Amino acid sequence: MWLVFAFISSLVIGCYDTLKKVAVGDNAVIPVLFLNALFSTLIFAPFVVLSYTTGILDGTLFFVPHVDWITHGYVAIKSLIVLISWIAGYAAVKNLPLTITGSIKAMQPIVVLVGAMLIFGERLNLYQWIGVLLSILAFYLLSSSGRREGIRFAHNKWIFYTVLSVILGALSGLYDKHLLRSFDVMTLQVWFNIYQLIMIAPLLLLWYRRRKHTTPFRWKWSILCVSLFLAVADWIYFYALSFPDSMISIVSMIRRSSVLVTFIAGAIFFHEKNLKQKAFDLFLVLLGMIFLYLGTK
Numbered sequence: 001m002w003l004v005f006a007f008i009s010s011l012v013i014g015c016y017d018t019l020k021k022v023a024v025g026d027n028a029v030i031p032v033l034f035l036n037a038l039f040s041t042l043i044f045a046p047f048v049v050l051s052y053t054t055g056i057l058d059g060t061l062f063f064v065p066h067v068d069w070i071t072h073g074y075v076a077i078k079s080l081i082v083l084i085s086w087i088a089g090y091a092a093v094k095n096l097p098l099t100i101t102g103s104i105k106a107m108q109p110i111v112v113l114v115g116a117m118l119i120f121g122e123r124l125n126l127y128q129w130i131g132v133l134l135s136i137l138a139f140y141l142l143s144s145s146g147r148r149e150g151i152r153f154a155h156n157k158w159i160f161y162t163v164l165s166v167i168l169g170a171l172s173g174l175y176d177k178h179l180l181r182s183f184d185v186m187t188l189q190v191w192f193n194i195y196q197l198i199m200i201a202p203l204l205l206l207w208y209r210r211r212k213h214t215t216p217f218r219w220k221w222s223i224l225c226v227s228l229f230l231a232v233a234d235w236i237y238f239y240a241l242s243f244p245d246s247m248i249s250i251v252s253m254i255r256r257s258s259v260l261v262t263f264i265a266g267a268i269f270f271h272e273k274n275l276k277q278k279a280f281d282l283f284l285v286l287l288g289m290i291f292l293y294l295g296t297k
Helices: 002-024 029-053 069-095 098-105 108-119 126-149 157-179 185-209 221-241 248-268 275-294
Strands: none
Touching: 002 029, 002 069, 002 098, 002 221, 002 248, 029 069, 029 185, 029 221, 069 098, 069 157, 069 185, 098 157, 098 248, 108 126, 108 157, 108 248, 126 248, 126 275, 157 221, 157 248, 185 221, 221 248, 248 275
């Protein structure tokens, strides 16, 4: 069952990545991030209120329990890791083609896989190894395709930002698996958003003071949509990881298959280049996902 939720999360996160490109295009990154955190917090705030003041949500998946300060500390660390990853990732998405950033981000499961094997002792069966190897090959070819678009990876700071986002994203994924061994989904989801909002508020003030010397902020409805899709994708993702037999290496790999959605969006909405060369790479991604699915039957 956790595998089904991982695939659903992948589809939703692909829509989120596409909307994120629209939201930050010719727009200031920090205000967009702040509004994303604000809207995400507001989405889950009613669950906190209902859980703390009534018994309506008792025994449901949406109940938010009271937790101690140690738990809050763990979740705050998660928020900090993700915030830095998102700042770097949003800046990269703003300045690079969606098919490039999506392709590099697709390398993230490889980092997660290594970490999962070293930290959690996860082991893959034959089908899963075939799926992983096909996916690694596809992700490598996808990232290599970007060089044909005239972007010199070694001398482009936005590529560095994307790589930084990938590393921190992988660290966050491994940390999620660790946290969900002890905490429930709603605790992580709700307080993660709240602490991220608190952390980004000072950055918003710094941006506001320098706003006349940086990219101006423009309201777009896609900003609200980003928050909605992210909230849904994250909740499904956390829920998938909460299953005792779930494997973070597989969930992360499937989640990054969202590159299929961003590829289609890049072709239709952003008219990006080298699409024929990337089509075979995406076929390998899909084939790899099929083997991952077969390996969990």
